[in-house]
Amino acid sequence: MIPDALTFGTLLIVVAAFASGLSAALLLYGYLTRSDEFQRLTLVASGVSTAALVAAHSYLTYLFVVGDYTYAYVWENSAEYLSLLYRVTGVYANHEGSILFWATLTAVVATWTVYSSHFEGRGSRLVQSISLAIVATFAAMLTTQSPFTPIDVAYPDTPAGFVPPDGDGLNPLLIDPWMAIHPPITFAAYALLIVPFALGIVHFVSRFRGEASVFDEWLPSMLQWLRISWLLLTASIVFGGIWAYGVLGWGGFWSWDPVETAVLIPWLGLTAALHAANRYETSGEYSIFAPAAAALIFPLVIFATTVVRSGVFRSVHSFAAGGIGTGILFLLAVTGTLAIVLPFAYWFLEAGDPDRPADEPWLSRRTVYHGAVLSFAVLAFISIWGLSFPVLRNAATGVEVSVGQDHYNLWSYPVVVFMLLAGGLYALLDMRRRRLAIGATAAVAVVTIAAAFVTPSANWFLSDPSAHDPAVYRIVGNASVLSIVPPAVFFAVTWTVRYVDRVRGVPSRAFKLRETGIVLIHVGGAVLIVAVSFVYLFSTSASVAVVGVADATDNPEPIVEEVPDSEYTVEVTNYDSVEEPTIQDAARSPAEMLAVSEEVSLVRGEITEIDTIENTDVARLDDSDVWLASSDASTSFEEGTEVIARGNVFDGESLATDADAYVYTDADNKGTVSDPPEDVHEPRMVSHEVDITVYEGDEKVAEGSIAEQEYLRSEMNTNDALIERGITGDTYVVGQVSEGGASITIDTYPLANQIWTGVGLMLVGITALIVGDSRFRKR
């Protein structure tokens, strides 16, 4: 490493890498030798590692907030015009910053287990060692690709010591409040998964060594970790969906973009692991699968990260284009191998047959539950495979294939239907109503199949397969979406009945809270599945072009257009264009100007003194050492006026005076604050905002404003949609807007709100479960 690149921030990361590596090694030594001799040093090392990472992350955030463009990463992902919120968003807008953030959270979690008195004993040391080794890997990755690389190291063409006056900007897609919170909760969810991973691995190591495993001891707390992680991950996916719905005017929550698919994979794995671990806790089943599943989620997270960050997978999320650190691939290889090979090896070599009742019927609760767990695994596999095989096949044979939405939708659909039926059957079996359970499930299955043939209109078909598509796509695609309703209703009802049955007569409020949580998650899931199945199939779309939008600004008469092929009428009542930053905001004060080095500056200030030097009019700004200068006869400076001017900057010495800087301007480049020289200023973004009212027939269905933002530097546009929410669905108005005209599209998304209802129930449910369970255990 060249000394120039070793900045303060990078140094903190190097310290963290060293300290966490040391801590991991000492813990491993302690585990192997059964000794405690380095315990104090371990505590110090892990504490230093976390403190260094927290300091590095805070320092990076500080650099973004103050806009210190000495560092390439800050320059690439921030700019003066951004508000505080989006400067902070910039910290994790790209590869280096997001890995640093993830590493920091992981270090906090890992170190917490070292310090907490709950986790003691031999196995725990190995758990902590593995966790800190992962922190060390993250930190080592960051030392080679540091967010604190100085700009003249990252861009060797820039002269040494040059600090750009303004940042390059932030990806416009990230300028959205949901994007400000989406990454932190995603990384928090990911960080929490590190301990279940280490626990799962240690469980098998202990078993192989013939020792007692710490897994059982940690299980209750691990379940809570998994649940909190599930809560955060679910919320993160939903926030991502809300963002996709709003930003860009995509008008969709989900489009099987590789990143969306990728993040779903750990979620499915986590859900399966939660089911298995729950079962293991209550009945001792899944003695291999539960720890294996807990261990496997973290590699799935790394896999998801590979998809997001590698650029191998074409995706709208490729904010971090370019090479992925070998560190991520290394982590994927090591953690994935451990999490797969250890459980399988144990299963083959060591596992005896678990005890089970000899008279257990074939269709038992255990079998059905197992079916549900396997279904999650199958769903995860459909997604993993859909992402992977095009890449694998292309690499192996040079054949390029396309994997569209139909792959995911049509393959997953039957599995989801099966899961709902199996889930309902399980709930009934759990109440010891065996004959009723089997009879009812069989009846619902028959109704489901019958419903698959009921298609009142073409919208009801799941897909629109052509005659040349493969058989499976034609069969599933030609089924009616109505077939999701009977199993979903069955599922929701049976779980509600099971809930009532379980809590009846039980006085414990903690138990009731826990059970309420469980039932809300399941009912919410059923609502979500139905809403998601319907929302896209029944969406409608109509659009119209409106010309002369700019006339609406001062025109009391709105522009009215009928939307062809629909009942809609659009009224445009106002048009506004907003620049960001405005010339007033972009102009620097004399002090700000002196702080940055620019050849051409835009300054503002009040003229406090005027003079003439060598036929040049000069004017002092704000009593500072910055003066305007002009030899243009048509420019005049007037004391007491506040002006904005642009011009070449010269050192004060050029006129042999004691001023620090002169800004040479002329009539075209100078104006007052109220009448500034607009033409000399190029804003970052121009937002075209149109106020509209939409009628369907005589009924007003939406009122508000839509906007299109033009980001002039990145040649990228974003849209603000007008979303009128209703119980039956959303009216979604979006358009491409410019002062010349607007092309306005009116979409409807039926049941969109039921998606939020379903998700809301699930989030409330898991929270109730987490709270209820911790109270229940304390008793």
Next chain:
Amino acid sequence: MTPRKLLTIVVLIAVLGFGYYSMNAAPVLSDHDYTYQGGLEWHEDPDEALAIAEQEDKPVLVYYWTTWCTYCQDYEDQHYQDDEIRDTLDEYVLLAINLDDPGPGASMAAEHEAAYPPQHVIMTNDEQEITRLGGYTEQDQFLQRLESAAENQ
């Protein structure tokens, strides 16, 4: 064998079957010999296509396309999926040139002055241009032009 073990094995086999089937069911975009617009086999090398056309005494349909062109998507989803059009296309040797990455088709694209997608050029196997469909053409119009050109070659 416990029911759960049996279930696991059944699911594993099903998953393997799914993996194999879905991999082969995915629409192929291109391989070493052909590109697969609309699920049809199109040559990518003009020399190859012309040689085969001469051998089989057929005219050549040249299709200029790109991945980002939405009208090409319409051709792919609608025109080429139409059975009548597919039957008529049997009368032709098909040659598709991706304007973003024309490969050996670059000189032919220059000769045909094909600057934008989609475009179709129908020519004899000795490279005499018979007819040309610039831009997007409605489905029945497309069929008609294909049929008449095949007859009058």
